[in-house]
Amino acid sequence: MTALLSAPPALAAEAAATRRQAMLALTRFEAIRMLRHPITVAAFLLYLGPWVWTLTRPGADRYPVLPSDVVTLQMAAMLLLGGATLVVANLAVLREHRHRTDAVSDLLVLPPPWRTGAFLLAILAPAALTLVVVGGQVATLAALPGRAGTVNLFDVAIPAAIVAVLGAAGALLAQVVRSPIVAPLTAVLLAAAGFVAIASVATGTSWGRLLPLLPDDLPIAIPSVLVDRPSGRHLAYLAGVIAVLVVLGLFRSGTRARVALPALAAALAVTVAGGAAQFVRDDAVLAARVTTTDNPAPVQTCSSREGVTYCAFDDFTSWIPAWEGVLRDVVRLTPPGAAGSPPLAVRQWVWADGYPTFGGTFGPEVAEARARSQRATDTAAGTPEAIPVGTSWGDNTTAAAFAGGVAFRLVMGRAVAGDSTLCGARGALVVWLTGKANSRTAAGLRQLDNQSSGSLALVDYTIDNALYVDDRDAAVGLAMLDRPAAEIASVVTAHWAELTSPETTIEQAASLLGVPVGPAPDPAFANVGCES
């Protein structure tokens, strides 16, 4: 009994401990609580689970382009990890009020600003975990053999900063509005703003950079020489926002105005400077986008493999083996020498300038001019009639679009340039070659067929080329795919010249191949703008 009356030595030492130690102890306590909170755990599982699944499932896309795939990660991180930290930090600060312990803790040694400081420091825990997780993800993507683009360390750090911003916002919100509904609503509002920002990139807006995440300025991936991503400046902006939120939180919980106001001014200055600097464009890069869109050759590396020349942007050369695989699969289906001359070549293009935005004008003249300039560029670069390929790879539709380009080159003896519409036997043949090349292109062809109406569009949306096959002719090609492969293949080999002739109608081809053909359309509408 008596032993209980004298305080244990540990307690006495505690009482003598400085505020800083007490704050750090509270920080550790809150940090562990935050990390172990079911919402945090669920968010990290929801964040990582689908990502791991999409990367490891059979047929997964293993050809990431780093800066733009990192933006996808940033969006997911903002929604899930940021949203969870927002709610958890909010609940942590609300908890004191909710359980009516604030009356008790107000009397404790640690004054309110220090306690707020502990909550804010604790937010570093989920932020650090985010840094580790995103770092691991980016490292995994960078280690994939099919990786294109380069890693930007600022971009790796942005998700952690997003989590810190939202955590600090959650803590501040709890001090201002004592209702647990505010944090989830804020998360939804941010999600909505993020979606709108990313969706409206195509229309050339850039206000999305004021959000915690940093959207790309183009809706497609581009080689790193053309990237103008103000990641460092955005990180500075986020640091400023964090500082503003922290100072406001500390001020709200009783830090003296003499200290808080200058700090707030400094934080606002950083925020405004960083935020404004994001909108400063790099004119050299913008100029390079224009010239590279017209003529990518100067910034590309070409390599020759088994008689085919592949020219890719320097940081996309890892995709050449994949392109080669599809090209071989299509060539295998054609009789030897079908390619004719000039020798086969593949060139990567990028649509970094004048990407279609709402209100742009596009007509046949524009496409024709574009086709002429593409041909001239290819000829000048020593790879005439090079098959175009874009800056996206890894999914079925791009594989199908590329296979269609290869088939076009083999059937027509020239490359797709501008917008091309194929009709007659040649259209059916291109569709068949595309669908027959391999399982990926087959799946992609089906997907493209489902998406398109009027004519089957074998289109890679990252480049300014389009290959259409009239629906009636495409239907014959699709029907060919359902017939026994060996039978069709032997007819194709035997009648190659006939099938690739512009004179062969679809009816003739269909009877030759023994597949049905749909009724002929009104002649007034038929074969408008077909390739000759």
Added chain:
Amino acid sequence: MVGRATLAVAGAVAVPVVRAARWTPVLAALLVGYAMVGVPAVVSGPSDPATVVVLLRLAVLCAGLGVGFLFDDPGRPTTATLPTPAWLPLALRVAGGGIVLAGWWWGTLVTAGAVAGPAGVVLPRRDLTLEAVTVVVAVLALAALIWRRSARGGVGLVAAPAFLAVVFLAALLPERVALLVPFDDSVWAAAHDRWMVTLVAATAVALVAATWSGLGKARFTV
């Protein structure tokens, strides 16, 4: 099951029950949800119907966050052992909330029509209403499950983040069973058959969770 006494109690208790509900979070959620279409209606020109569908879904998401707070009942420890079944005050509160939600949804749809401009006629109002009702009932089911286990009647606090997690999972559904399909997608009709199934399932869960054997071990202390 519902005797005369229960009806008389329902009549007498309706007003205090509705007063006792926590309306602030619910109304805040509805306000923010309305802003999802209300703000574009003011600041931007006509949007295409696909965008308006997304905005309406975001609005419903906000409403869903608020609905769970209808179940908050700090008086629960005191009223848990009274002869009136616990689902009765709950049902009255949900009914009150339902009236508010219905008015809100009507207003939101009207505004959404204005946002869509002349293209508004193609807005699939019936299917979107089905989605909204399903989401609300699903939140009610989720909240009822939490409510069963919450001794101190704090439900919305848990239901809101849980609902967000459910929405994320729903967004991840593979195409074969997807619910959140884009407007004009070829699977729109099939997806709305699945919405209907979800609605029926959620209704069943909500009813069972709210009424089935009021004696459970409430272990949570929120």
Added chain:
Amino acid sequence: MTLTSATDVAVRADGVVLRYGRTTALDGVSLSLGTGVTGLLGPNGAGKTTLLRVIATAVRPDAGSVSTFGHDALRGPGRLAVRRRLGYLPQDPGFHPSFTAFEFVDYVAILKELTSRSARHAEVRRVLALVGLDSVRTKRIRALSGGMRQRVALAAALVGDPALLILDEPTVGLDPEQRMRFRELFADLGEDRAVLLSTHQTEDVMSLCREVVVLDQGRVLFTGTPTDLAGLAAGRVWTSDSRVPGALASWRTGSGAYRHVGDPPPGAPLLDPTIEDGYLTLVDLHTAEAQR
């Protein structure tokens, strides 16, 4: 175990077991309650609240039966019949903070099926007067003091004049005057009703209770009259001039002498035991037994 004549039994619990995960809160509790005030004593975490919640039909036990006024209190219609005659004050009552005291008790009264408005309002006024809250009837609950809130909860338990009252630490937070008033009130109520109250206030038990039940670690250690409980410490309370290390409890009384509970040294001057001494002895013996 039956303490009261069979006709008089209000509540009979038999072999009640309730587990929270791995914690066994009630480990085969059997008891019967008759008319009059019964006190429930026990250390913190003994399972008092859990037992009261079981009897008040707030939670269903994992095993055992509870019969109240002849109804099976654990299921359907029996439970409803019990709830209609029950008043329960939880240890940690909850309120709608924006209601006034009157509105809240009125709300509870409606849920107790008092649907006739004027009669109900009269009843609510009666119980509020009973707990001495007449003057703050129209104050919002969030503006009431802690003790006043406790009294609002008590009024909510009393409304409708229930035949069985289950009160979990009803006198916590009340000032001495109120505590005296409530002792009086409970004694009155106990004249023709069954009142079961848990408390840590042994004086309350001594002055109020006809019977006392001591619970520890989910088991009933003792059932009997308060005098019997005090009697357990007979011969184990003594006085001396100095602190004695071996005693179960010892403290200096106002007169300067030390009072000890425990095994007395031979020849020590013995004192009359109080109910508290009996309780301490009982729990100590039980703990020692459990450790062995």
